[in-house]
Amino acid sequence: MRIKKAFKYELMPNGADIRKLRQFCGCSRFVYNRALAYNEEQRKIDTDFKFSYAKIAVLLPKWKQEFEWLKSCHSQVLQHSLKDLESAFRNFFRKQADFPKFQKKGLKESFRFPQGCKLEQHNNRIYLPKIGWIRYRNSRDVIGTIKNVTISCKCGKWFVSIQTEYDHIDPIHTGxxxxxxxxxxxxxxxxxxxxxxxxxxxxxxxxxxxxxxxxxxxxxxxxxxxxxxxxxxxxxxxxxxxxxxxxxxxxxxxxxxxxxxxxxxxxxxxxxxxxxxxxxxxxxxxxxxxxxxxxxxxxxxxxxxxxxxxxxxxxxxxxxxxxxxxxxxxxxxxxxxxxxxxxxxxxxxxxxxxxxxxxxxxxxxxxxxxxxxxxxxxxxxxxxxxxxxxxxxxxxxxx
Incomplete structure (x- = not known):
């Protein structure tokens, strides 16, 4: 059978890398809040309006023309921010979470690459699209095919979480x-x-x-x-x-x-x-x-x-x-x-x-x-x- 597993490491970015990482976090947060505000506006006009990624994703090109600095961020990072908001609404309607709230700067700073990342374990570095190669503290080997990469910041430290998928042979436990x-x-x-x-x-x-x-x-x-x-x-x-x-x-x-x-x-x-x-x-x-x-x-x-x-x-x-x-x-x-x-x-x-x-x-x-x-x-x-x-x-x- 195939299972998914995540490997988390601490990044070692330089000053230029940190500025780019913070810029990506800001762009992702801005698109999330912008989509949430758009949802509230539409709810006032039409009470039956339901948020979906397909409805909001078509607005991204318009927002990029209005805010030029959004073009510096990878497009799939912005798209995945909208998917995260869709998941938040889905969890709310399932009564598994509270209603989505606007994200604040400095709290849970993160963004995700669904594809395009490259990993060189022998060199202890990872390639992020539109950011470049960044070194990381390699504590264990990554197993499987990379499905997505999540970058997060906590207490001034940057971390990368690599989700992989691989074939897992059912072991027989003898305990x-x-x-x-x-x-x-x-x-x-x-x-x-x-x-x-x-x-x-x-x-x-x-x-x-x-x-x-x-x-x-x-x-x-x-x-x-x-x-x-x-x-x-x-x-x-x-x-x-x-x-x-x-x-x-x-x-x-x-x-x-x-x-x-x-x-x-x-x-x-x-x-x-x-x-x-x-x-x-x-x-x-x-x-x-x-x-x-x-x-x-x-x-x-x-x-x-x-x-x-x-x-x-x-x-x-x-x-x-x-x-x-x-x-x-x-x-x-x-x-x-x-x-x-x-x-x-x-x-x-x-x-x-x-x-x-x-x-x-x-x-x-x-x-x-x-x-x-x-x-x-x-x-x-x-x-x-x-x-x-x-x-x-x-x-x-x-x-």
Whole structure:
């Protein structure tokens, strides 16, 4: 089967390259905002007007005549900016995102080349149309055929993301089965007794973060000193995110290589991290404590952990199974008795029925593994052969 994969590297542009990259970002942002404004104007005239790339793309030549500086940007970059806006509208109507907003300078600066780029890995450089050759930090080899190239800027650094497509042979995983219980004191506990400590990248860097935020609040907005502190604050936020992301990649890579079947809870992070403030009629309880708990939950980044583990297991021939988290930490693995009294403390599990004692996270991981294997067995038993010989519910991938 054919899969798509992205390779991201840091660019090393010189002064002239940076000016061209910023110019391309500005042109792409201008076309995006111009198309969004045009959509609002048409909606006032005709309420049934629907945005589409085909309707807006014909206006690009007119805009280039009106604004000569748009001609310096690659035409396909501008076209892809309109396609991004079309995708934003599509996600809004599917109720997957908010209504598209106007892009601001300095926030999420990026543009994309759908074709025309060349890569020389042995020379550590990449060719971008109308920009030229730019060197990059080559940390790994690019596999497959290049489909598109995205340039982005974050905290003053430029990055290139190369999406490729290649044939992937389904591997056969020889690892064992494992259940994972997610937590805050322990980030992840496995059924074999192994556990990973919580990194808490935000908590460890919070003192410096508060200091920079206090300095920013004392500066006059948009002044030079304000911009300097703002840049320091952005870099510190990026450092916190990079530490968390690096830790997650190391854990998920290890788990996906060593285990063929991984079972974990299907946690609803949004519901778990809701505020406890309440409303004007009914005030919340333990608001400060719940706020700290929500911050700790979001600092673990459980959803990103699940996302990385899912696609890495797919690449290695494994499978991720998510189970209902209800009563996984309250059920005795020996007698099956369910009670909140079984877990009076956060760390210890003591069954009031049979007296079984064990670490609470290890008990939760054991119950998750059993539930996941039972769920997998039900899926296998319920599959029926169709008229074409394909099992119902089986994913068929074609080239």
């Amino acid at each position: 064992d089965r494992v259940g994972i219980d997610m937590g805050i004191a322990r980030f992840a506990t496995l059924t074999n007794g192994q556990f990973f400590e919580a990194k808490n990248s935000l908590k460890t860097q919070q003192a410096k973060l508060v200091k920079l935020q206090r300095q920013l609040s004392h500066k006059k907005k948009f002044s030079q000193n304000w911009r300097k502190v703002k840049q320091k604050l952005s870099k510190h936020h990026a450092h916190i995110a990079n530490v968390r992301r690096d830790y997650l990649h190391k854990i998920t890579t290890q788990l996906s290589k060593n285990h063929a079947i991984v079972c974990m809870e299907d946690l609803k992070i949004t519901n778990m991290s809701k505020s406890a403030k309440g409303n004007a009629e009914q005030h919340g309880k333990n608001v400060k404590q719940k706020s700290g708990l929500n911050r700790s939950i979001l600092d673990q980044s459980w959803f990103e952990f699940k996302r990385q583990l899912d696609y890495k297991l797919f690449w290695n021939g494994g499978q991720l199974i998510t189970v209902n988290p209800k009563n996984t930490s309250r059920t005795c693995p020996c007698c099956g008795f369910i009670s909140a009294e079984n877990r009076k403390t956060q760390a210890n599990f003591n069954c009031v029925e049979c007296g079984f004692e064990e670490n609470a996270d290890l008990v939760g991981a054991t119950n998750i593994l059993r539930a996941g294997l039972a769920q997998l067995a039900c899926e296998v038993n319920n599959t029926e052969l169709s008229a074409t010989g394909t099992r119902r519910g089986e994913l068929v991938l074609t080239d």
